[in-house]
Amino acid sequence: DAEITQSPRHKITETGRQVTLACHQTWNHNNMFWYRQDLGHGLRLIHYSYGVQDTNKGEVSDGYSVSRSNTEDLPLTLESAASSQTSVYFCASSTLENEQFFGPGTRLTVL
């Protein structure tokens, strides 16, 4: 069955370190998205991609980057982790205007 996976599921890191969160989907979807979810804010879009080599900034992109070298993967990199980036991160994928399918999430703690 097609699915979308994220790794790691939990991560603790220190301020200033570079961190990469993986997202892999086997739906063969062109569209992929990264969100963060915090109490009081709901889901906020960080970056998104509509296909290979395409990346775009979302609402809260500062301090984050993504790359899309193939259809299946959209890794999210925190260049220099900050405590404000402690959050739950969700990856999602979709085709055109259809519903987005979400991965299980990564809980990141920056100390």
Place this chain on the structure above:
Amino acid sequence: GQNIDQPTEMTATEGAIVQINCTYQTSGFNGLFWYQQHAGEAPTFLSYNVLDGLEEKGRFSSFLSRSKGYSYLLLKELQMKDSASYLCAVMDSGAGSYQLTFGKGTKLSVIP
């Protein structure tokens, strides 16, 4: 930009009916989605409305009025497992845009 409002919390009794409202303001509109999210889990798709009217799917129904910028999710015959957060999300109609903007979610507690 977009602005999406929904109540923060609601409580309802098992077996009852509950309506969760969502109002939105957007520069372009290409559909409204409802997602369910249980605590500690990922959001899962419930419904999609792009035309005015009611869409029914089992115990869940979703309504849309584009002229009023208004939608609601109706849950019938509430069960304890329906205790979750319900997220309203709007898709923008900008060229090539398939982004969703989410409301902050409504936490529904179903009590016996």
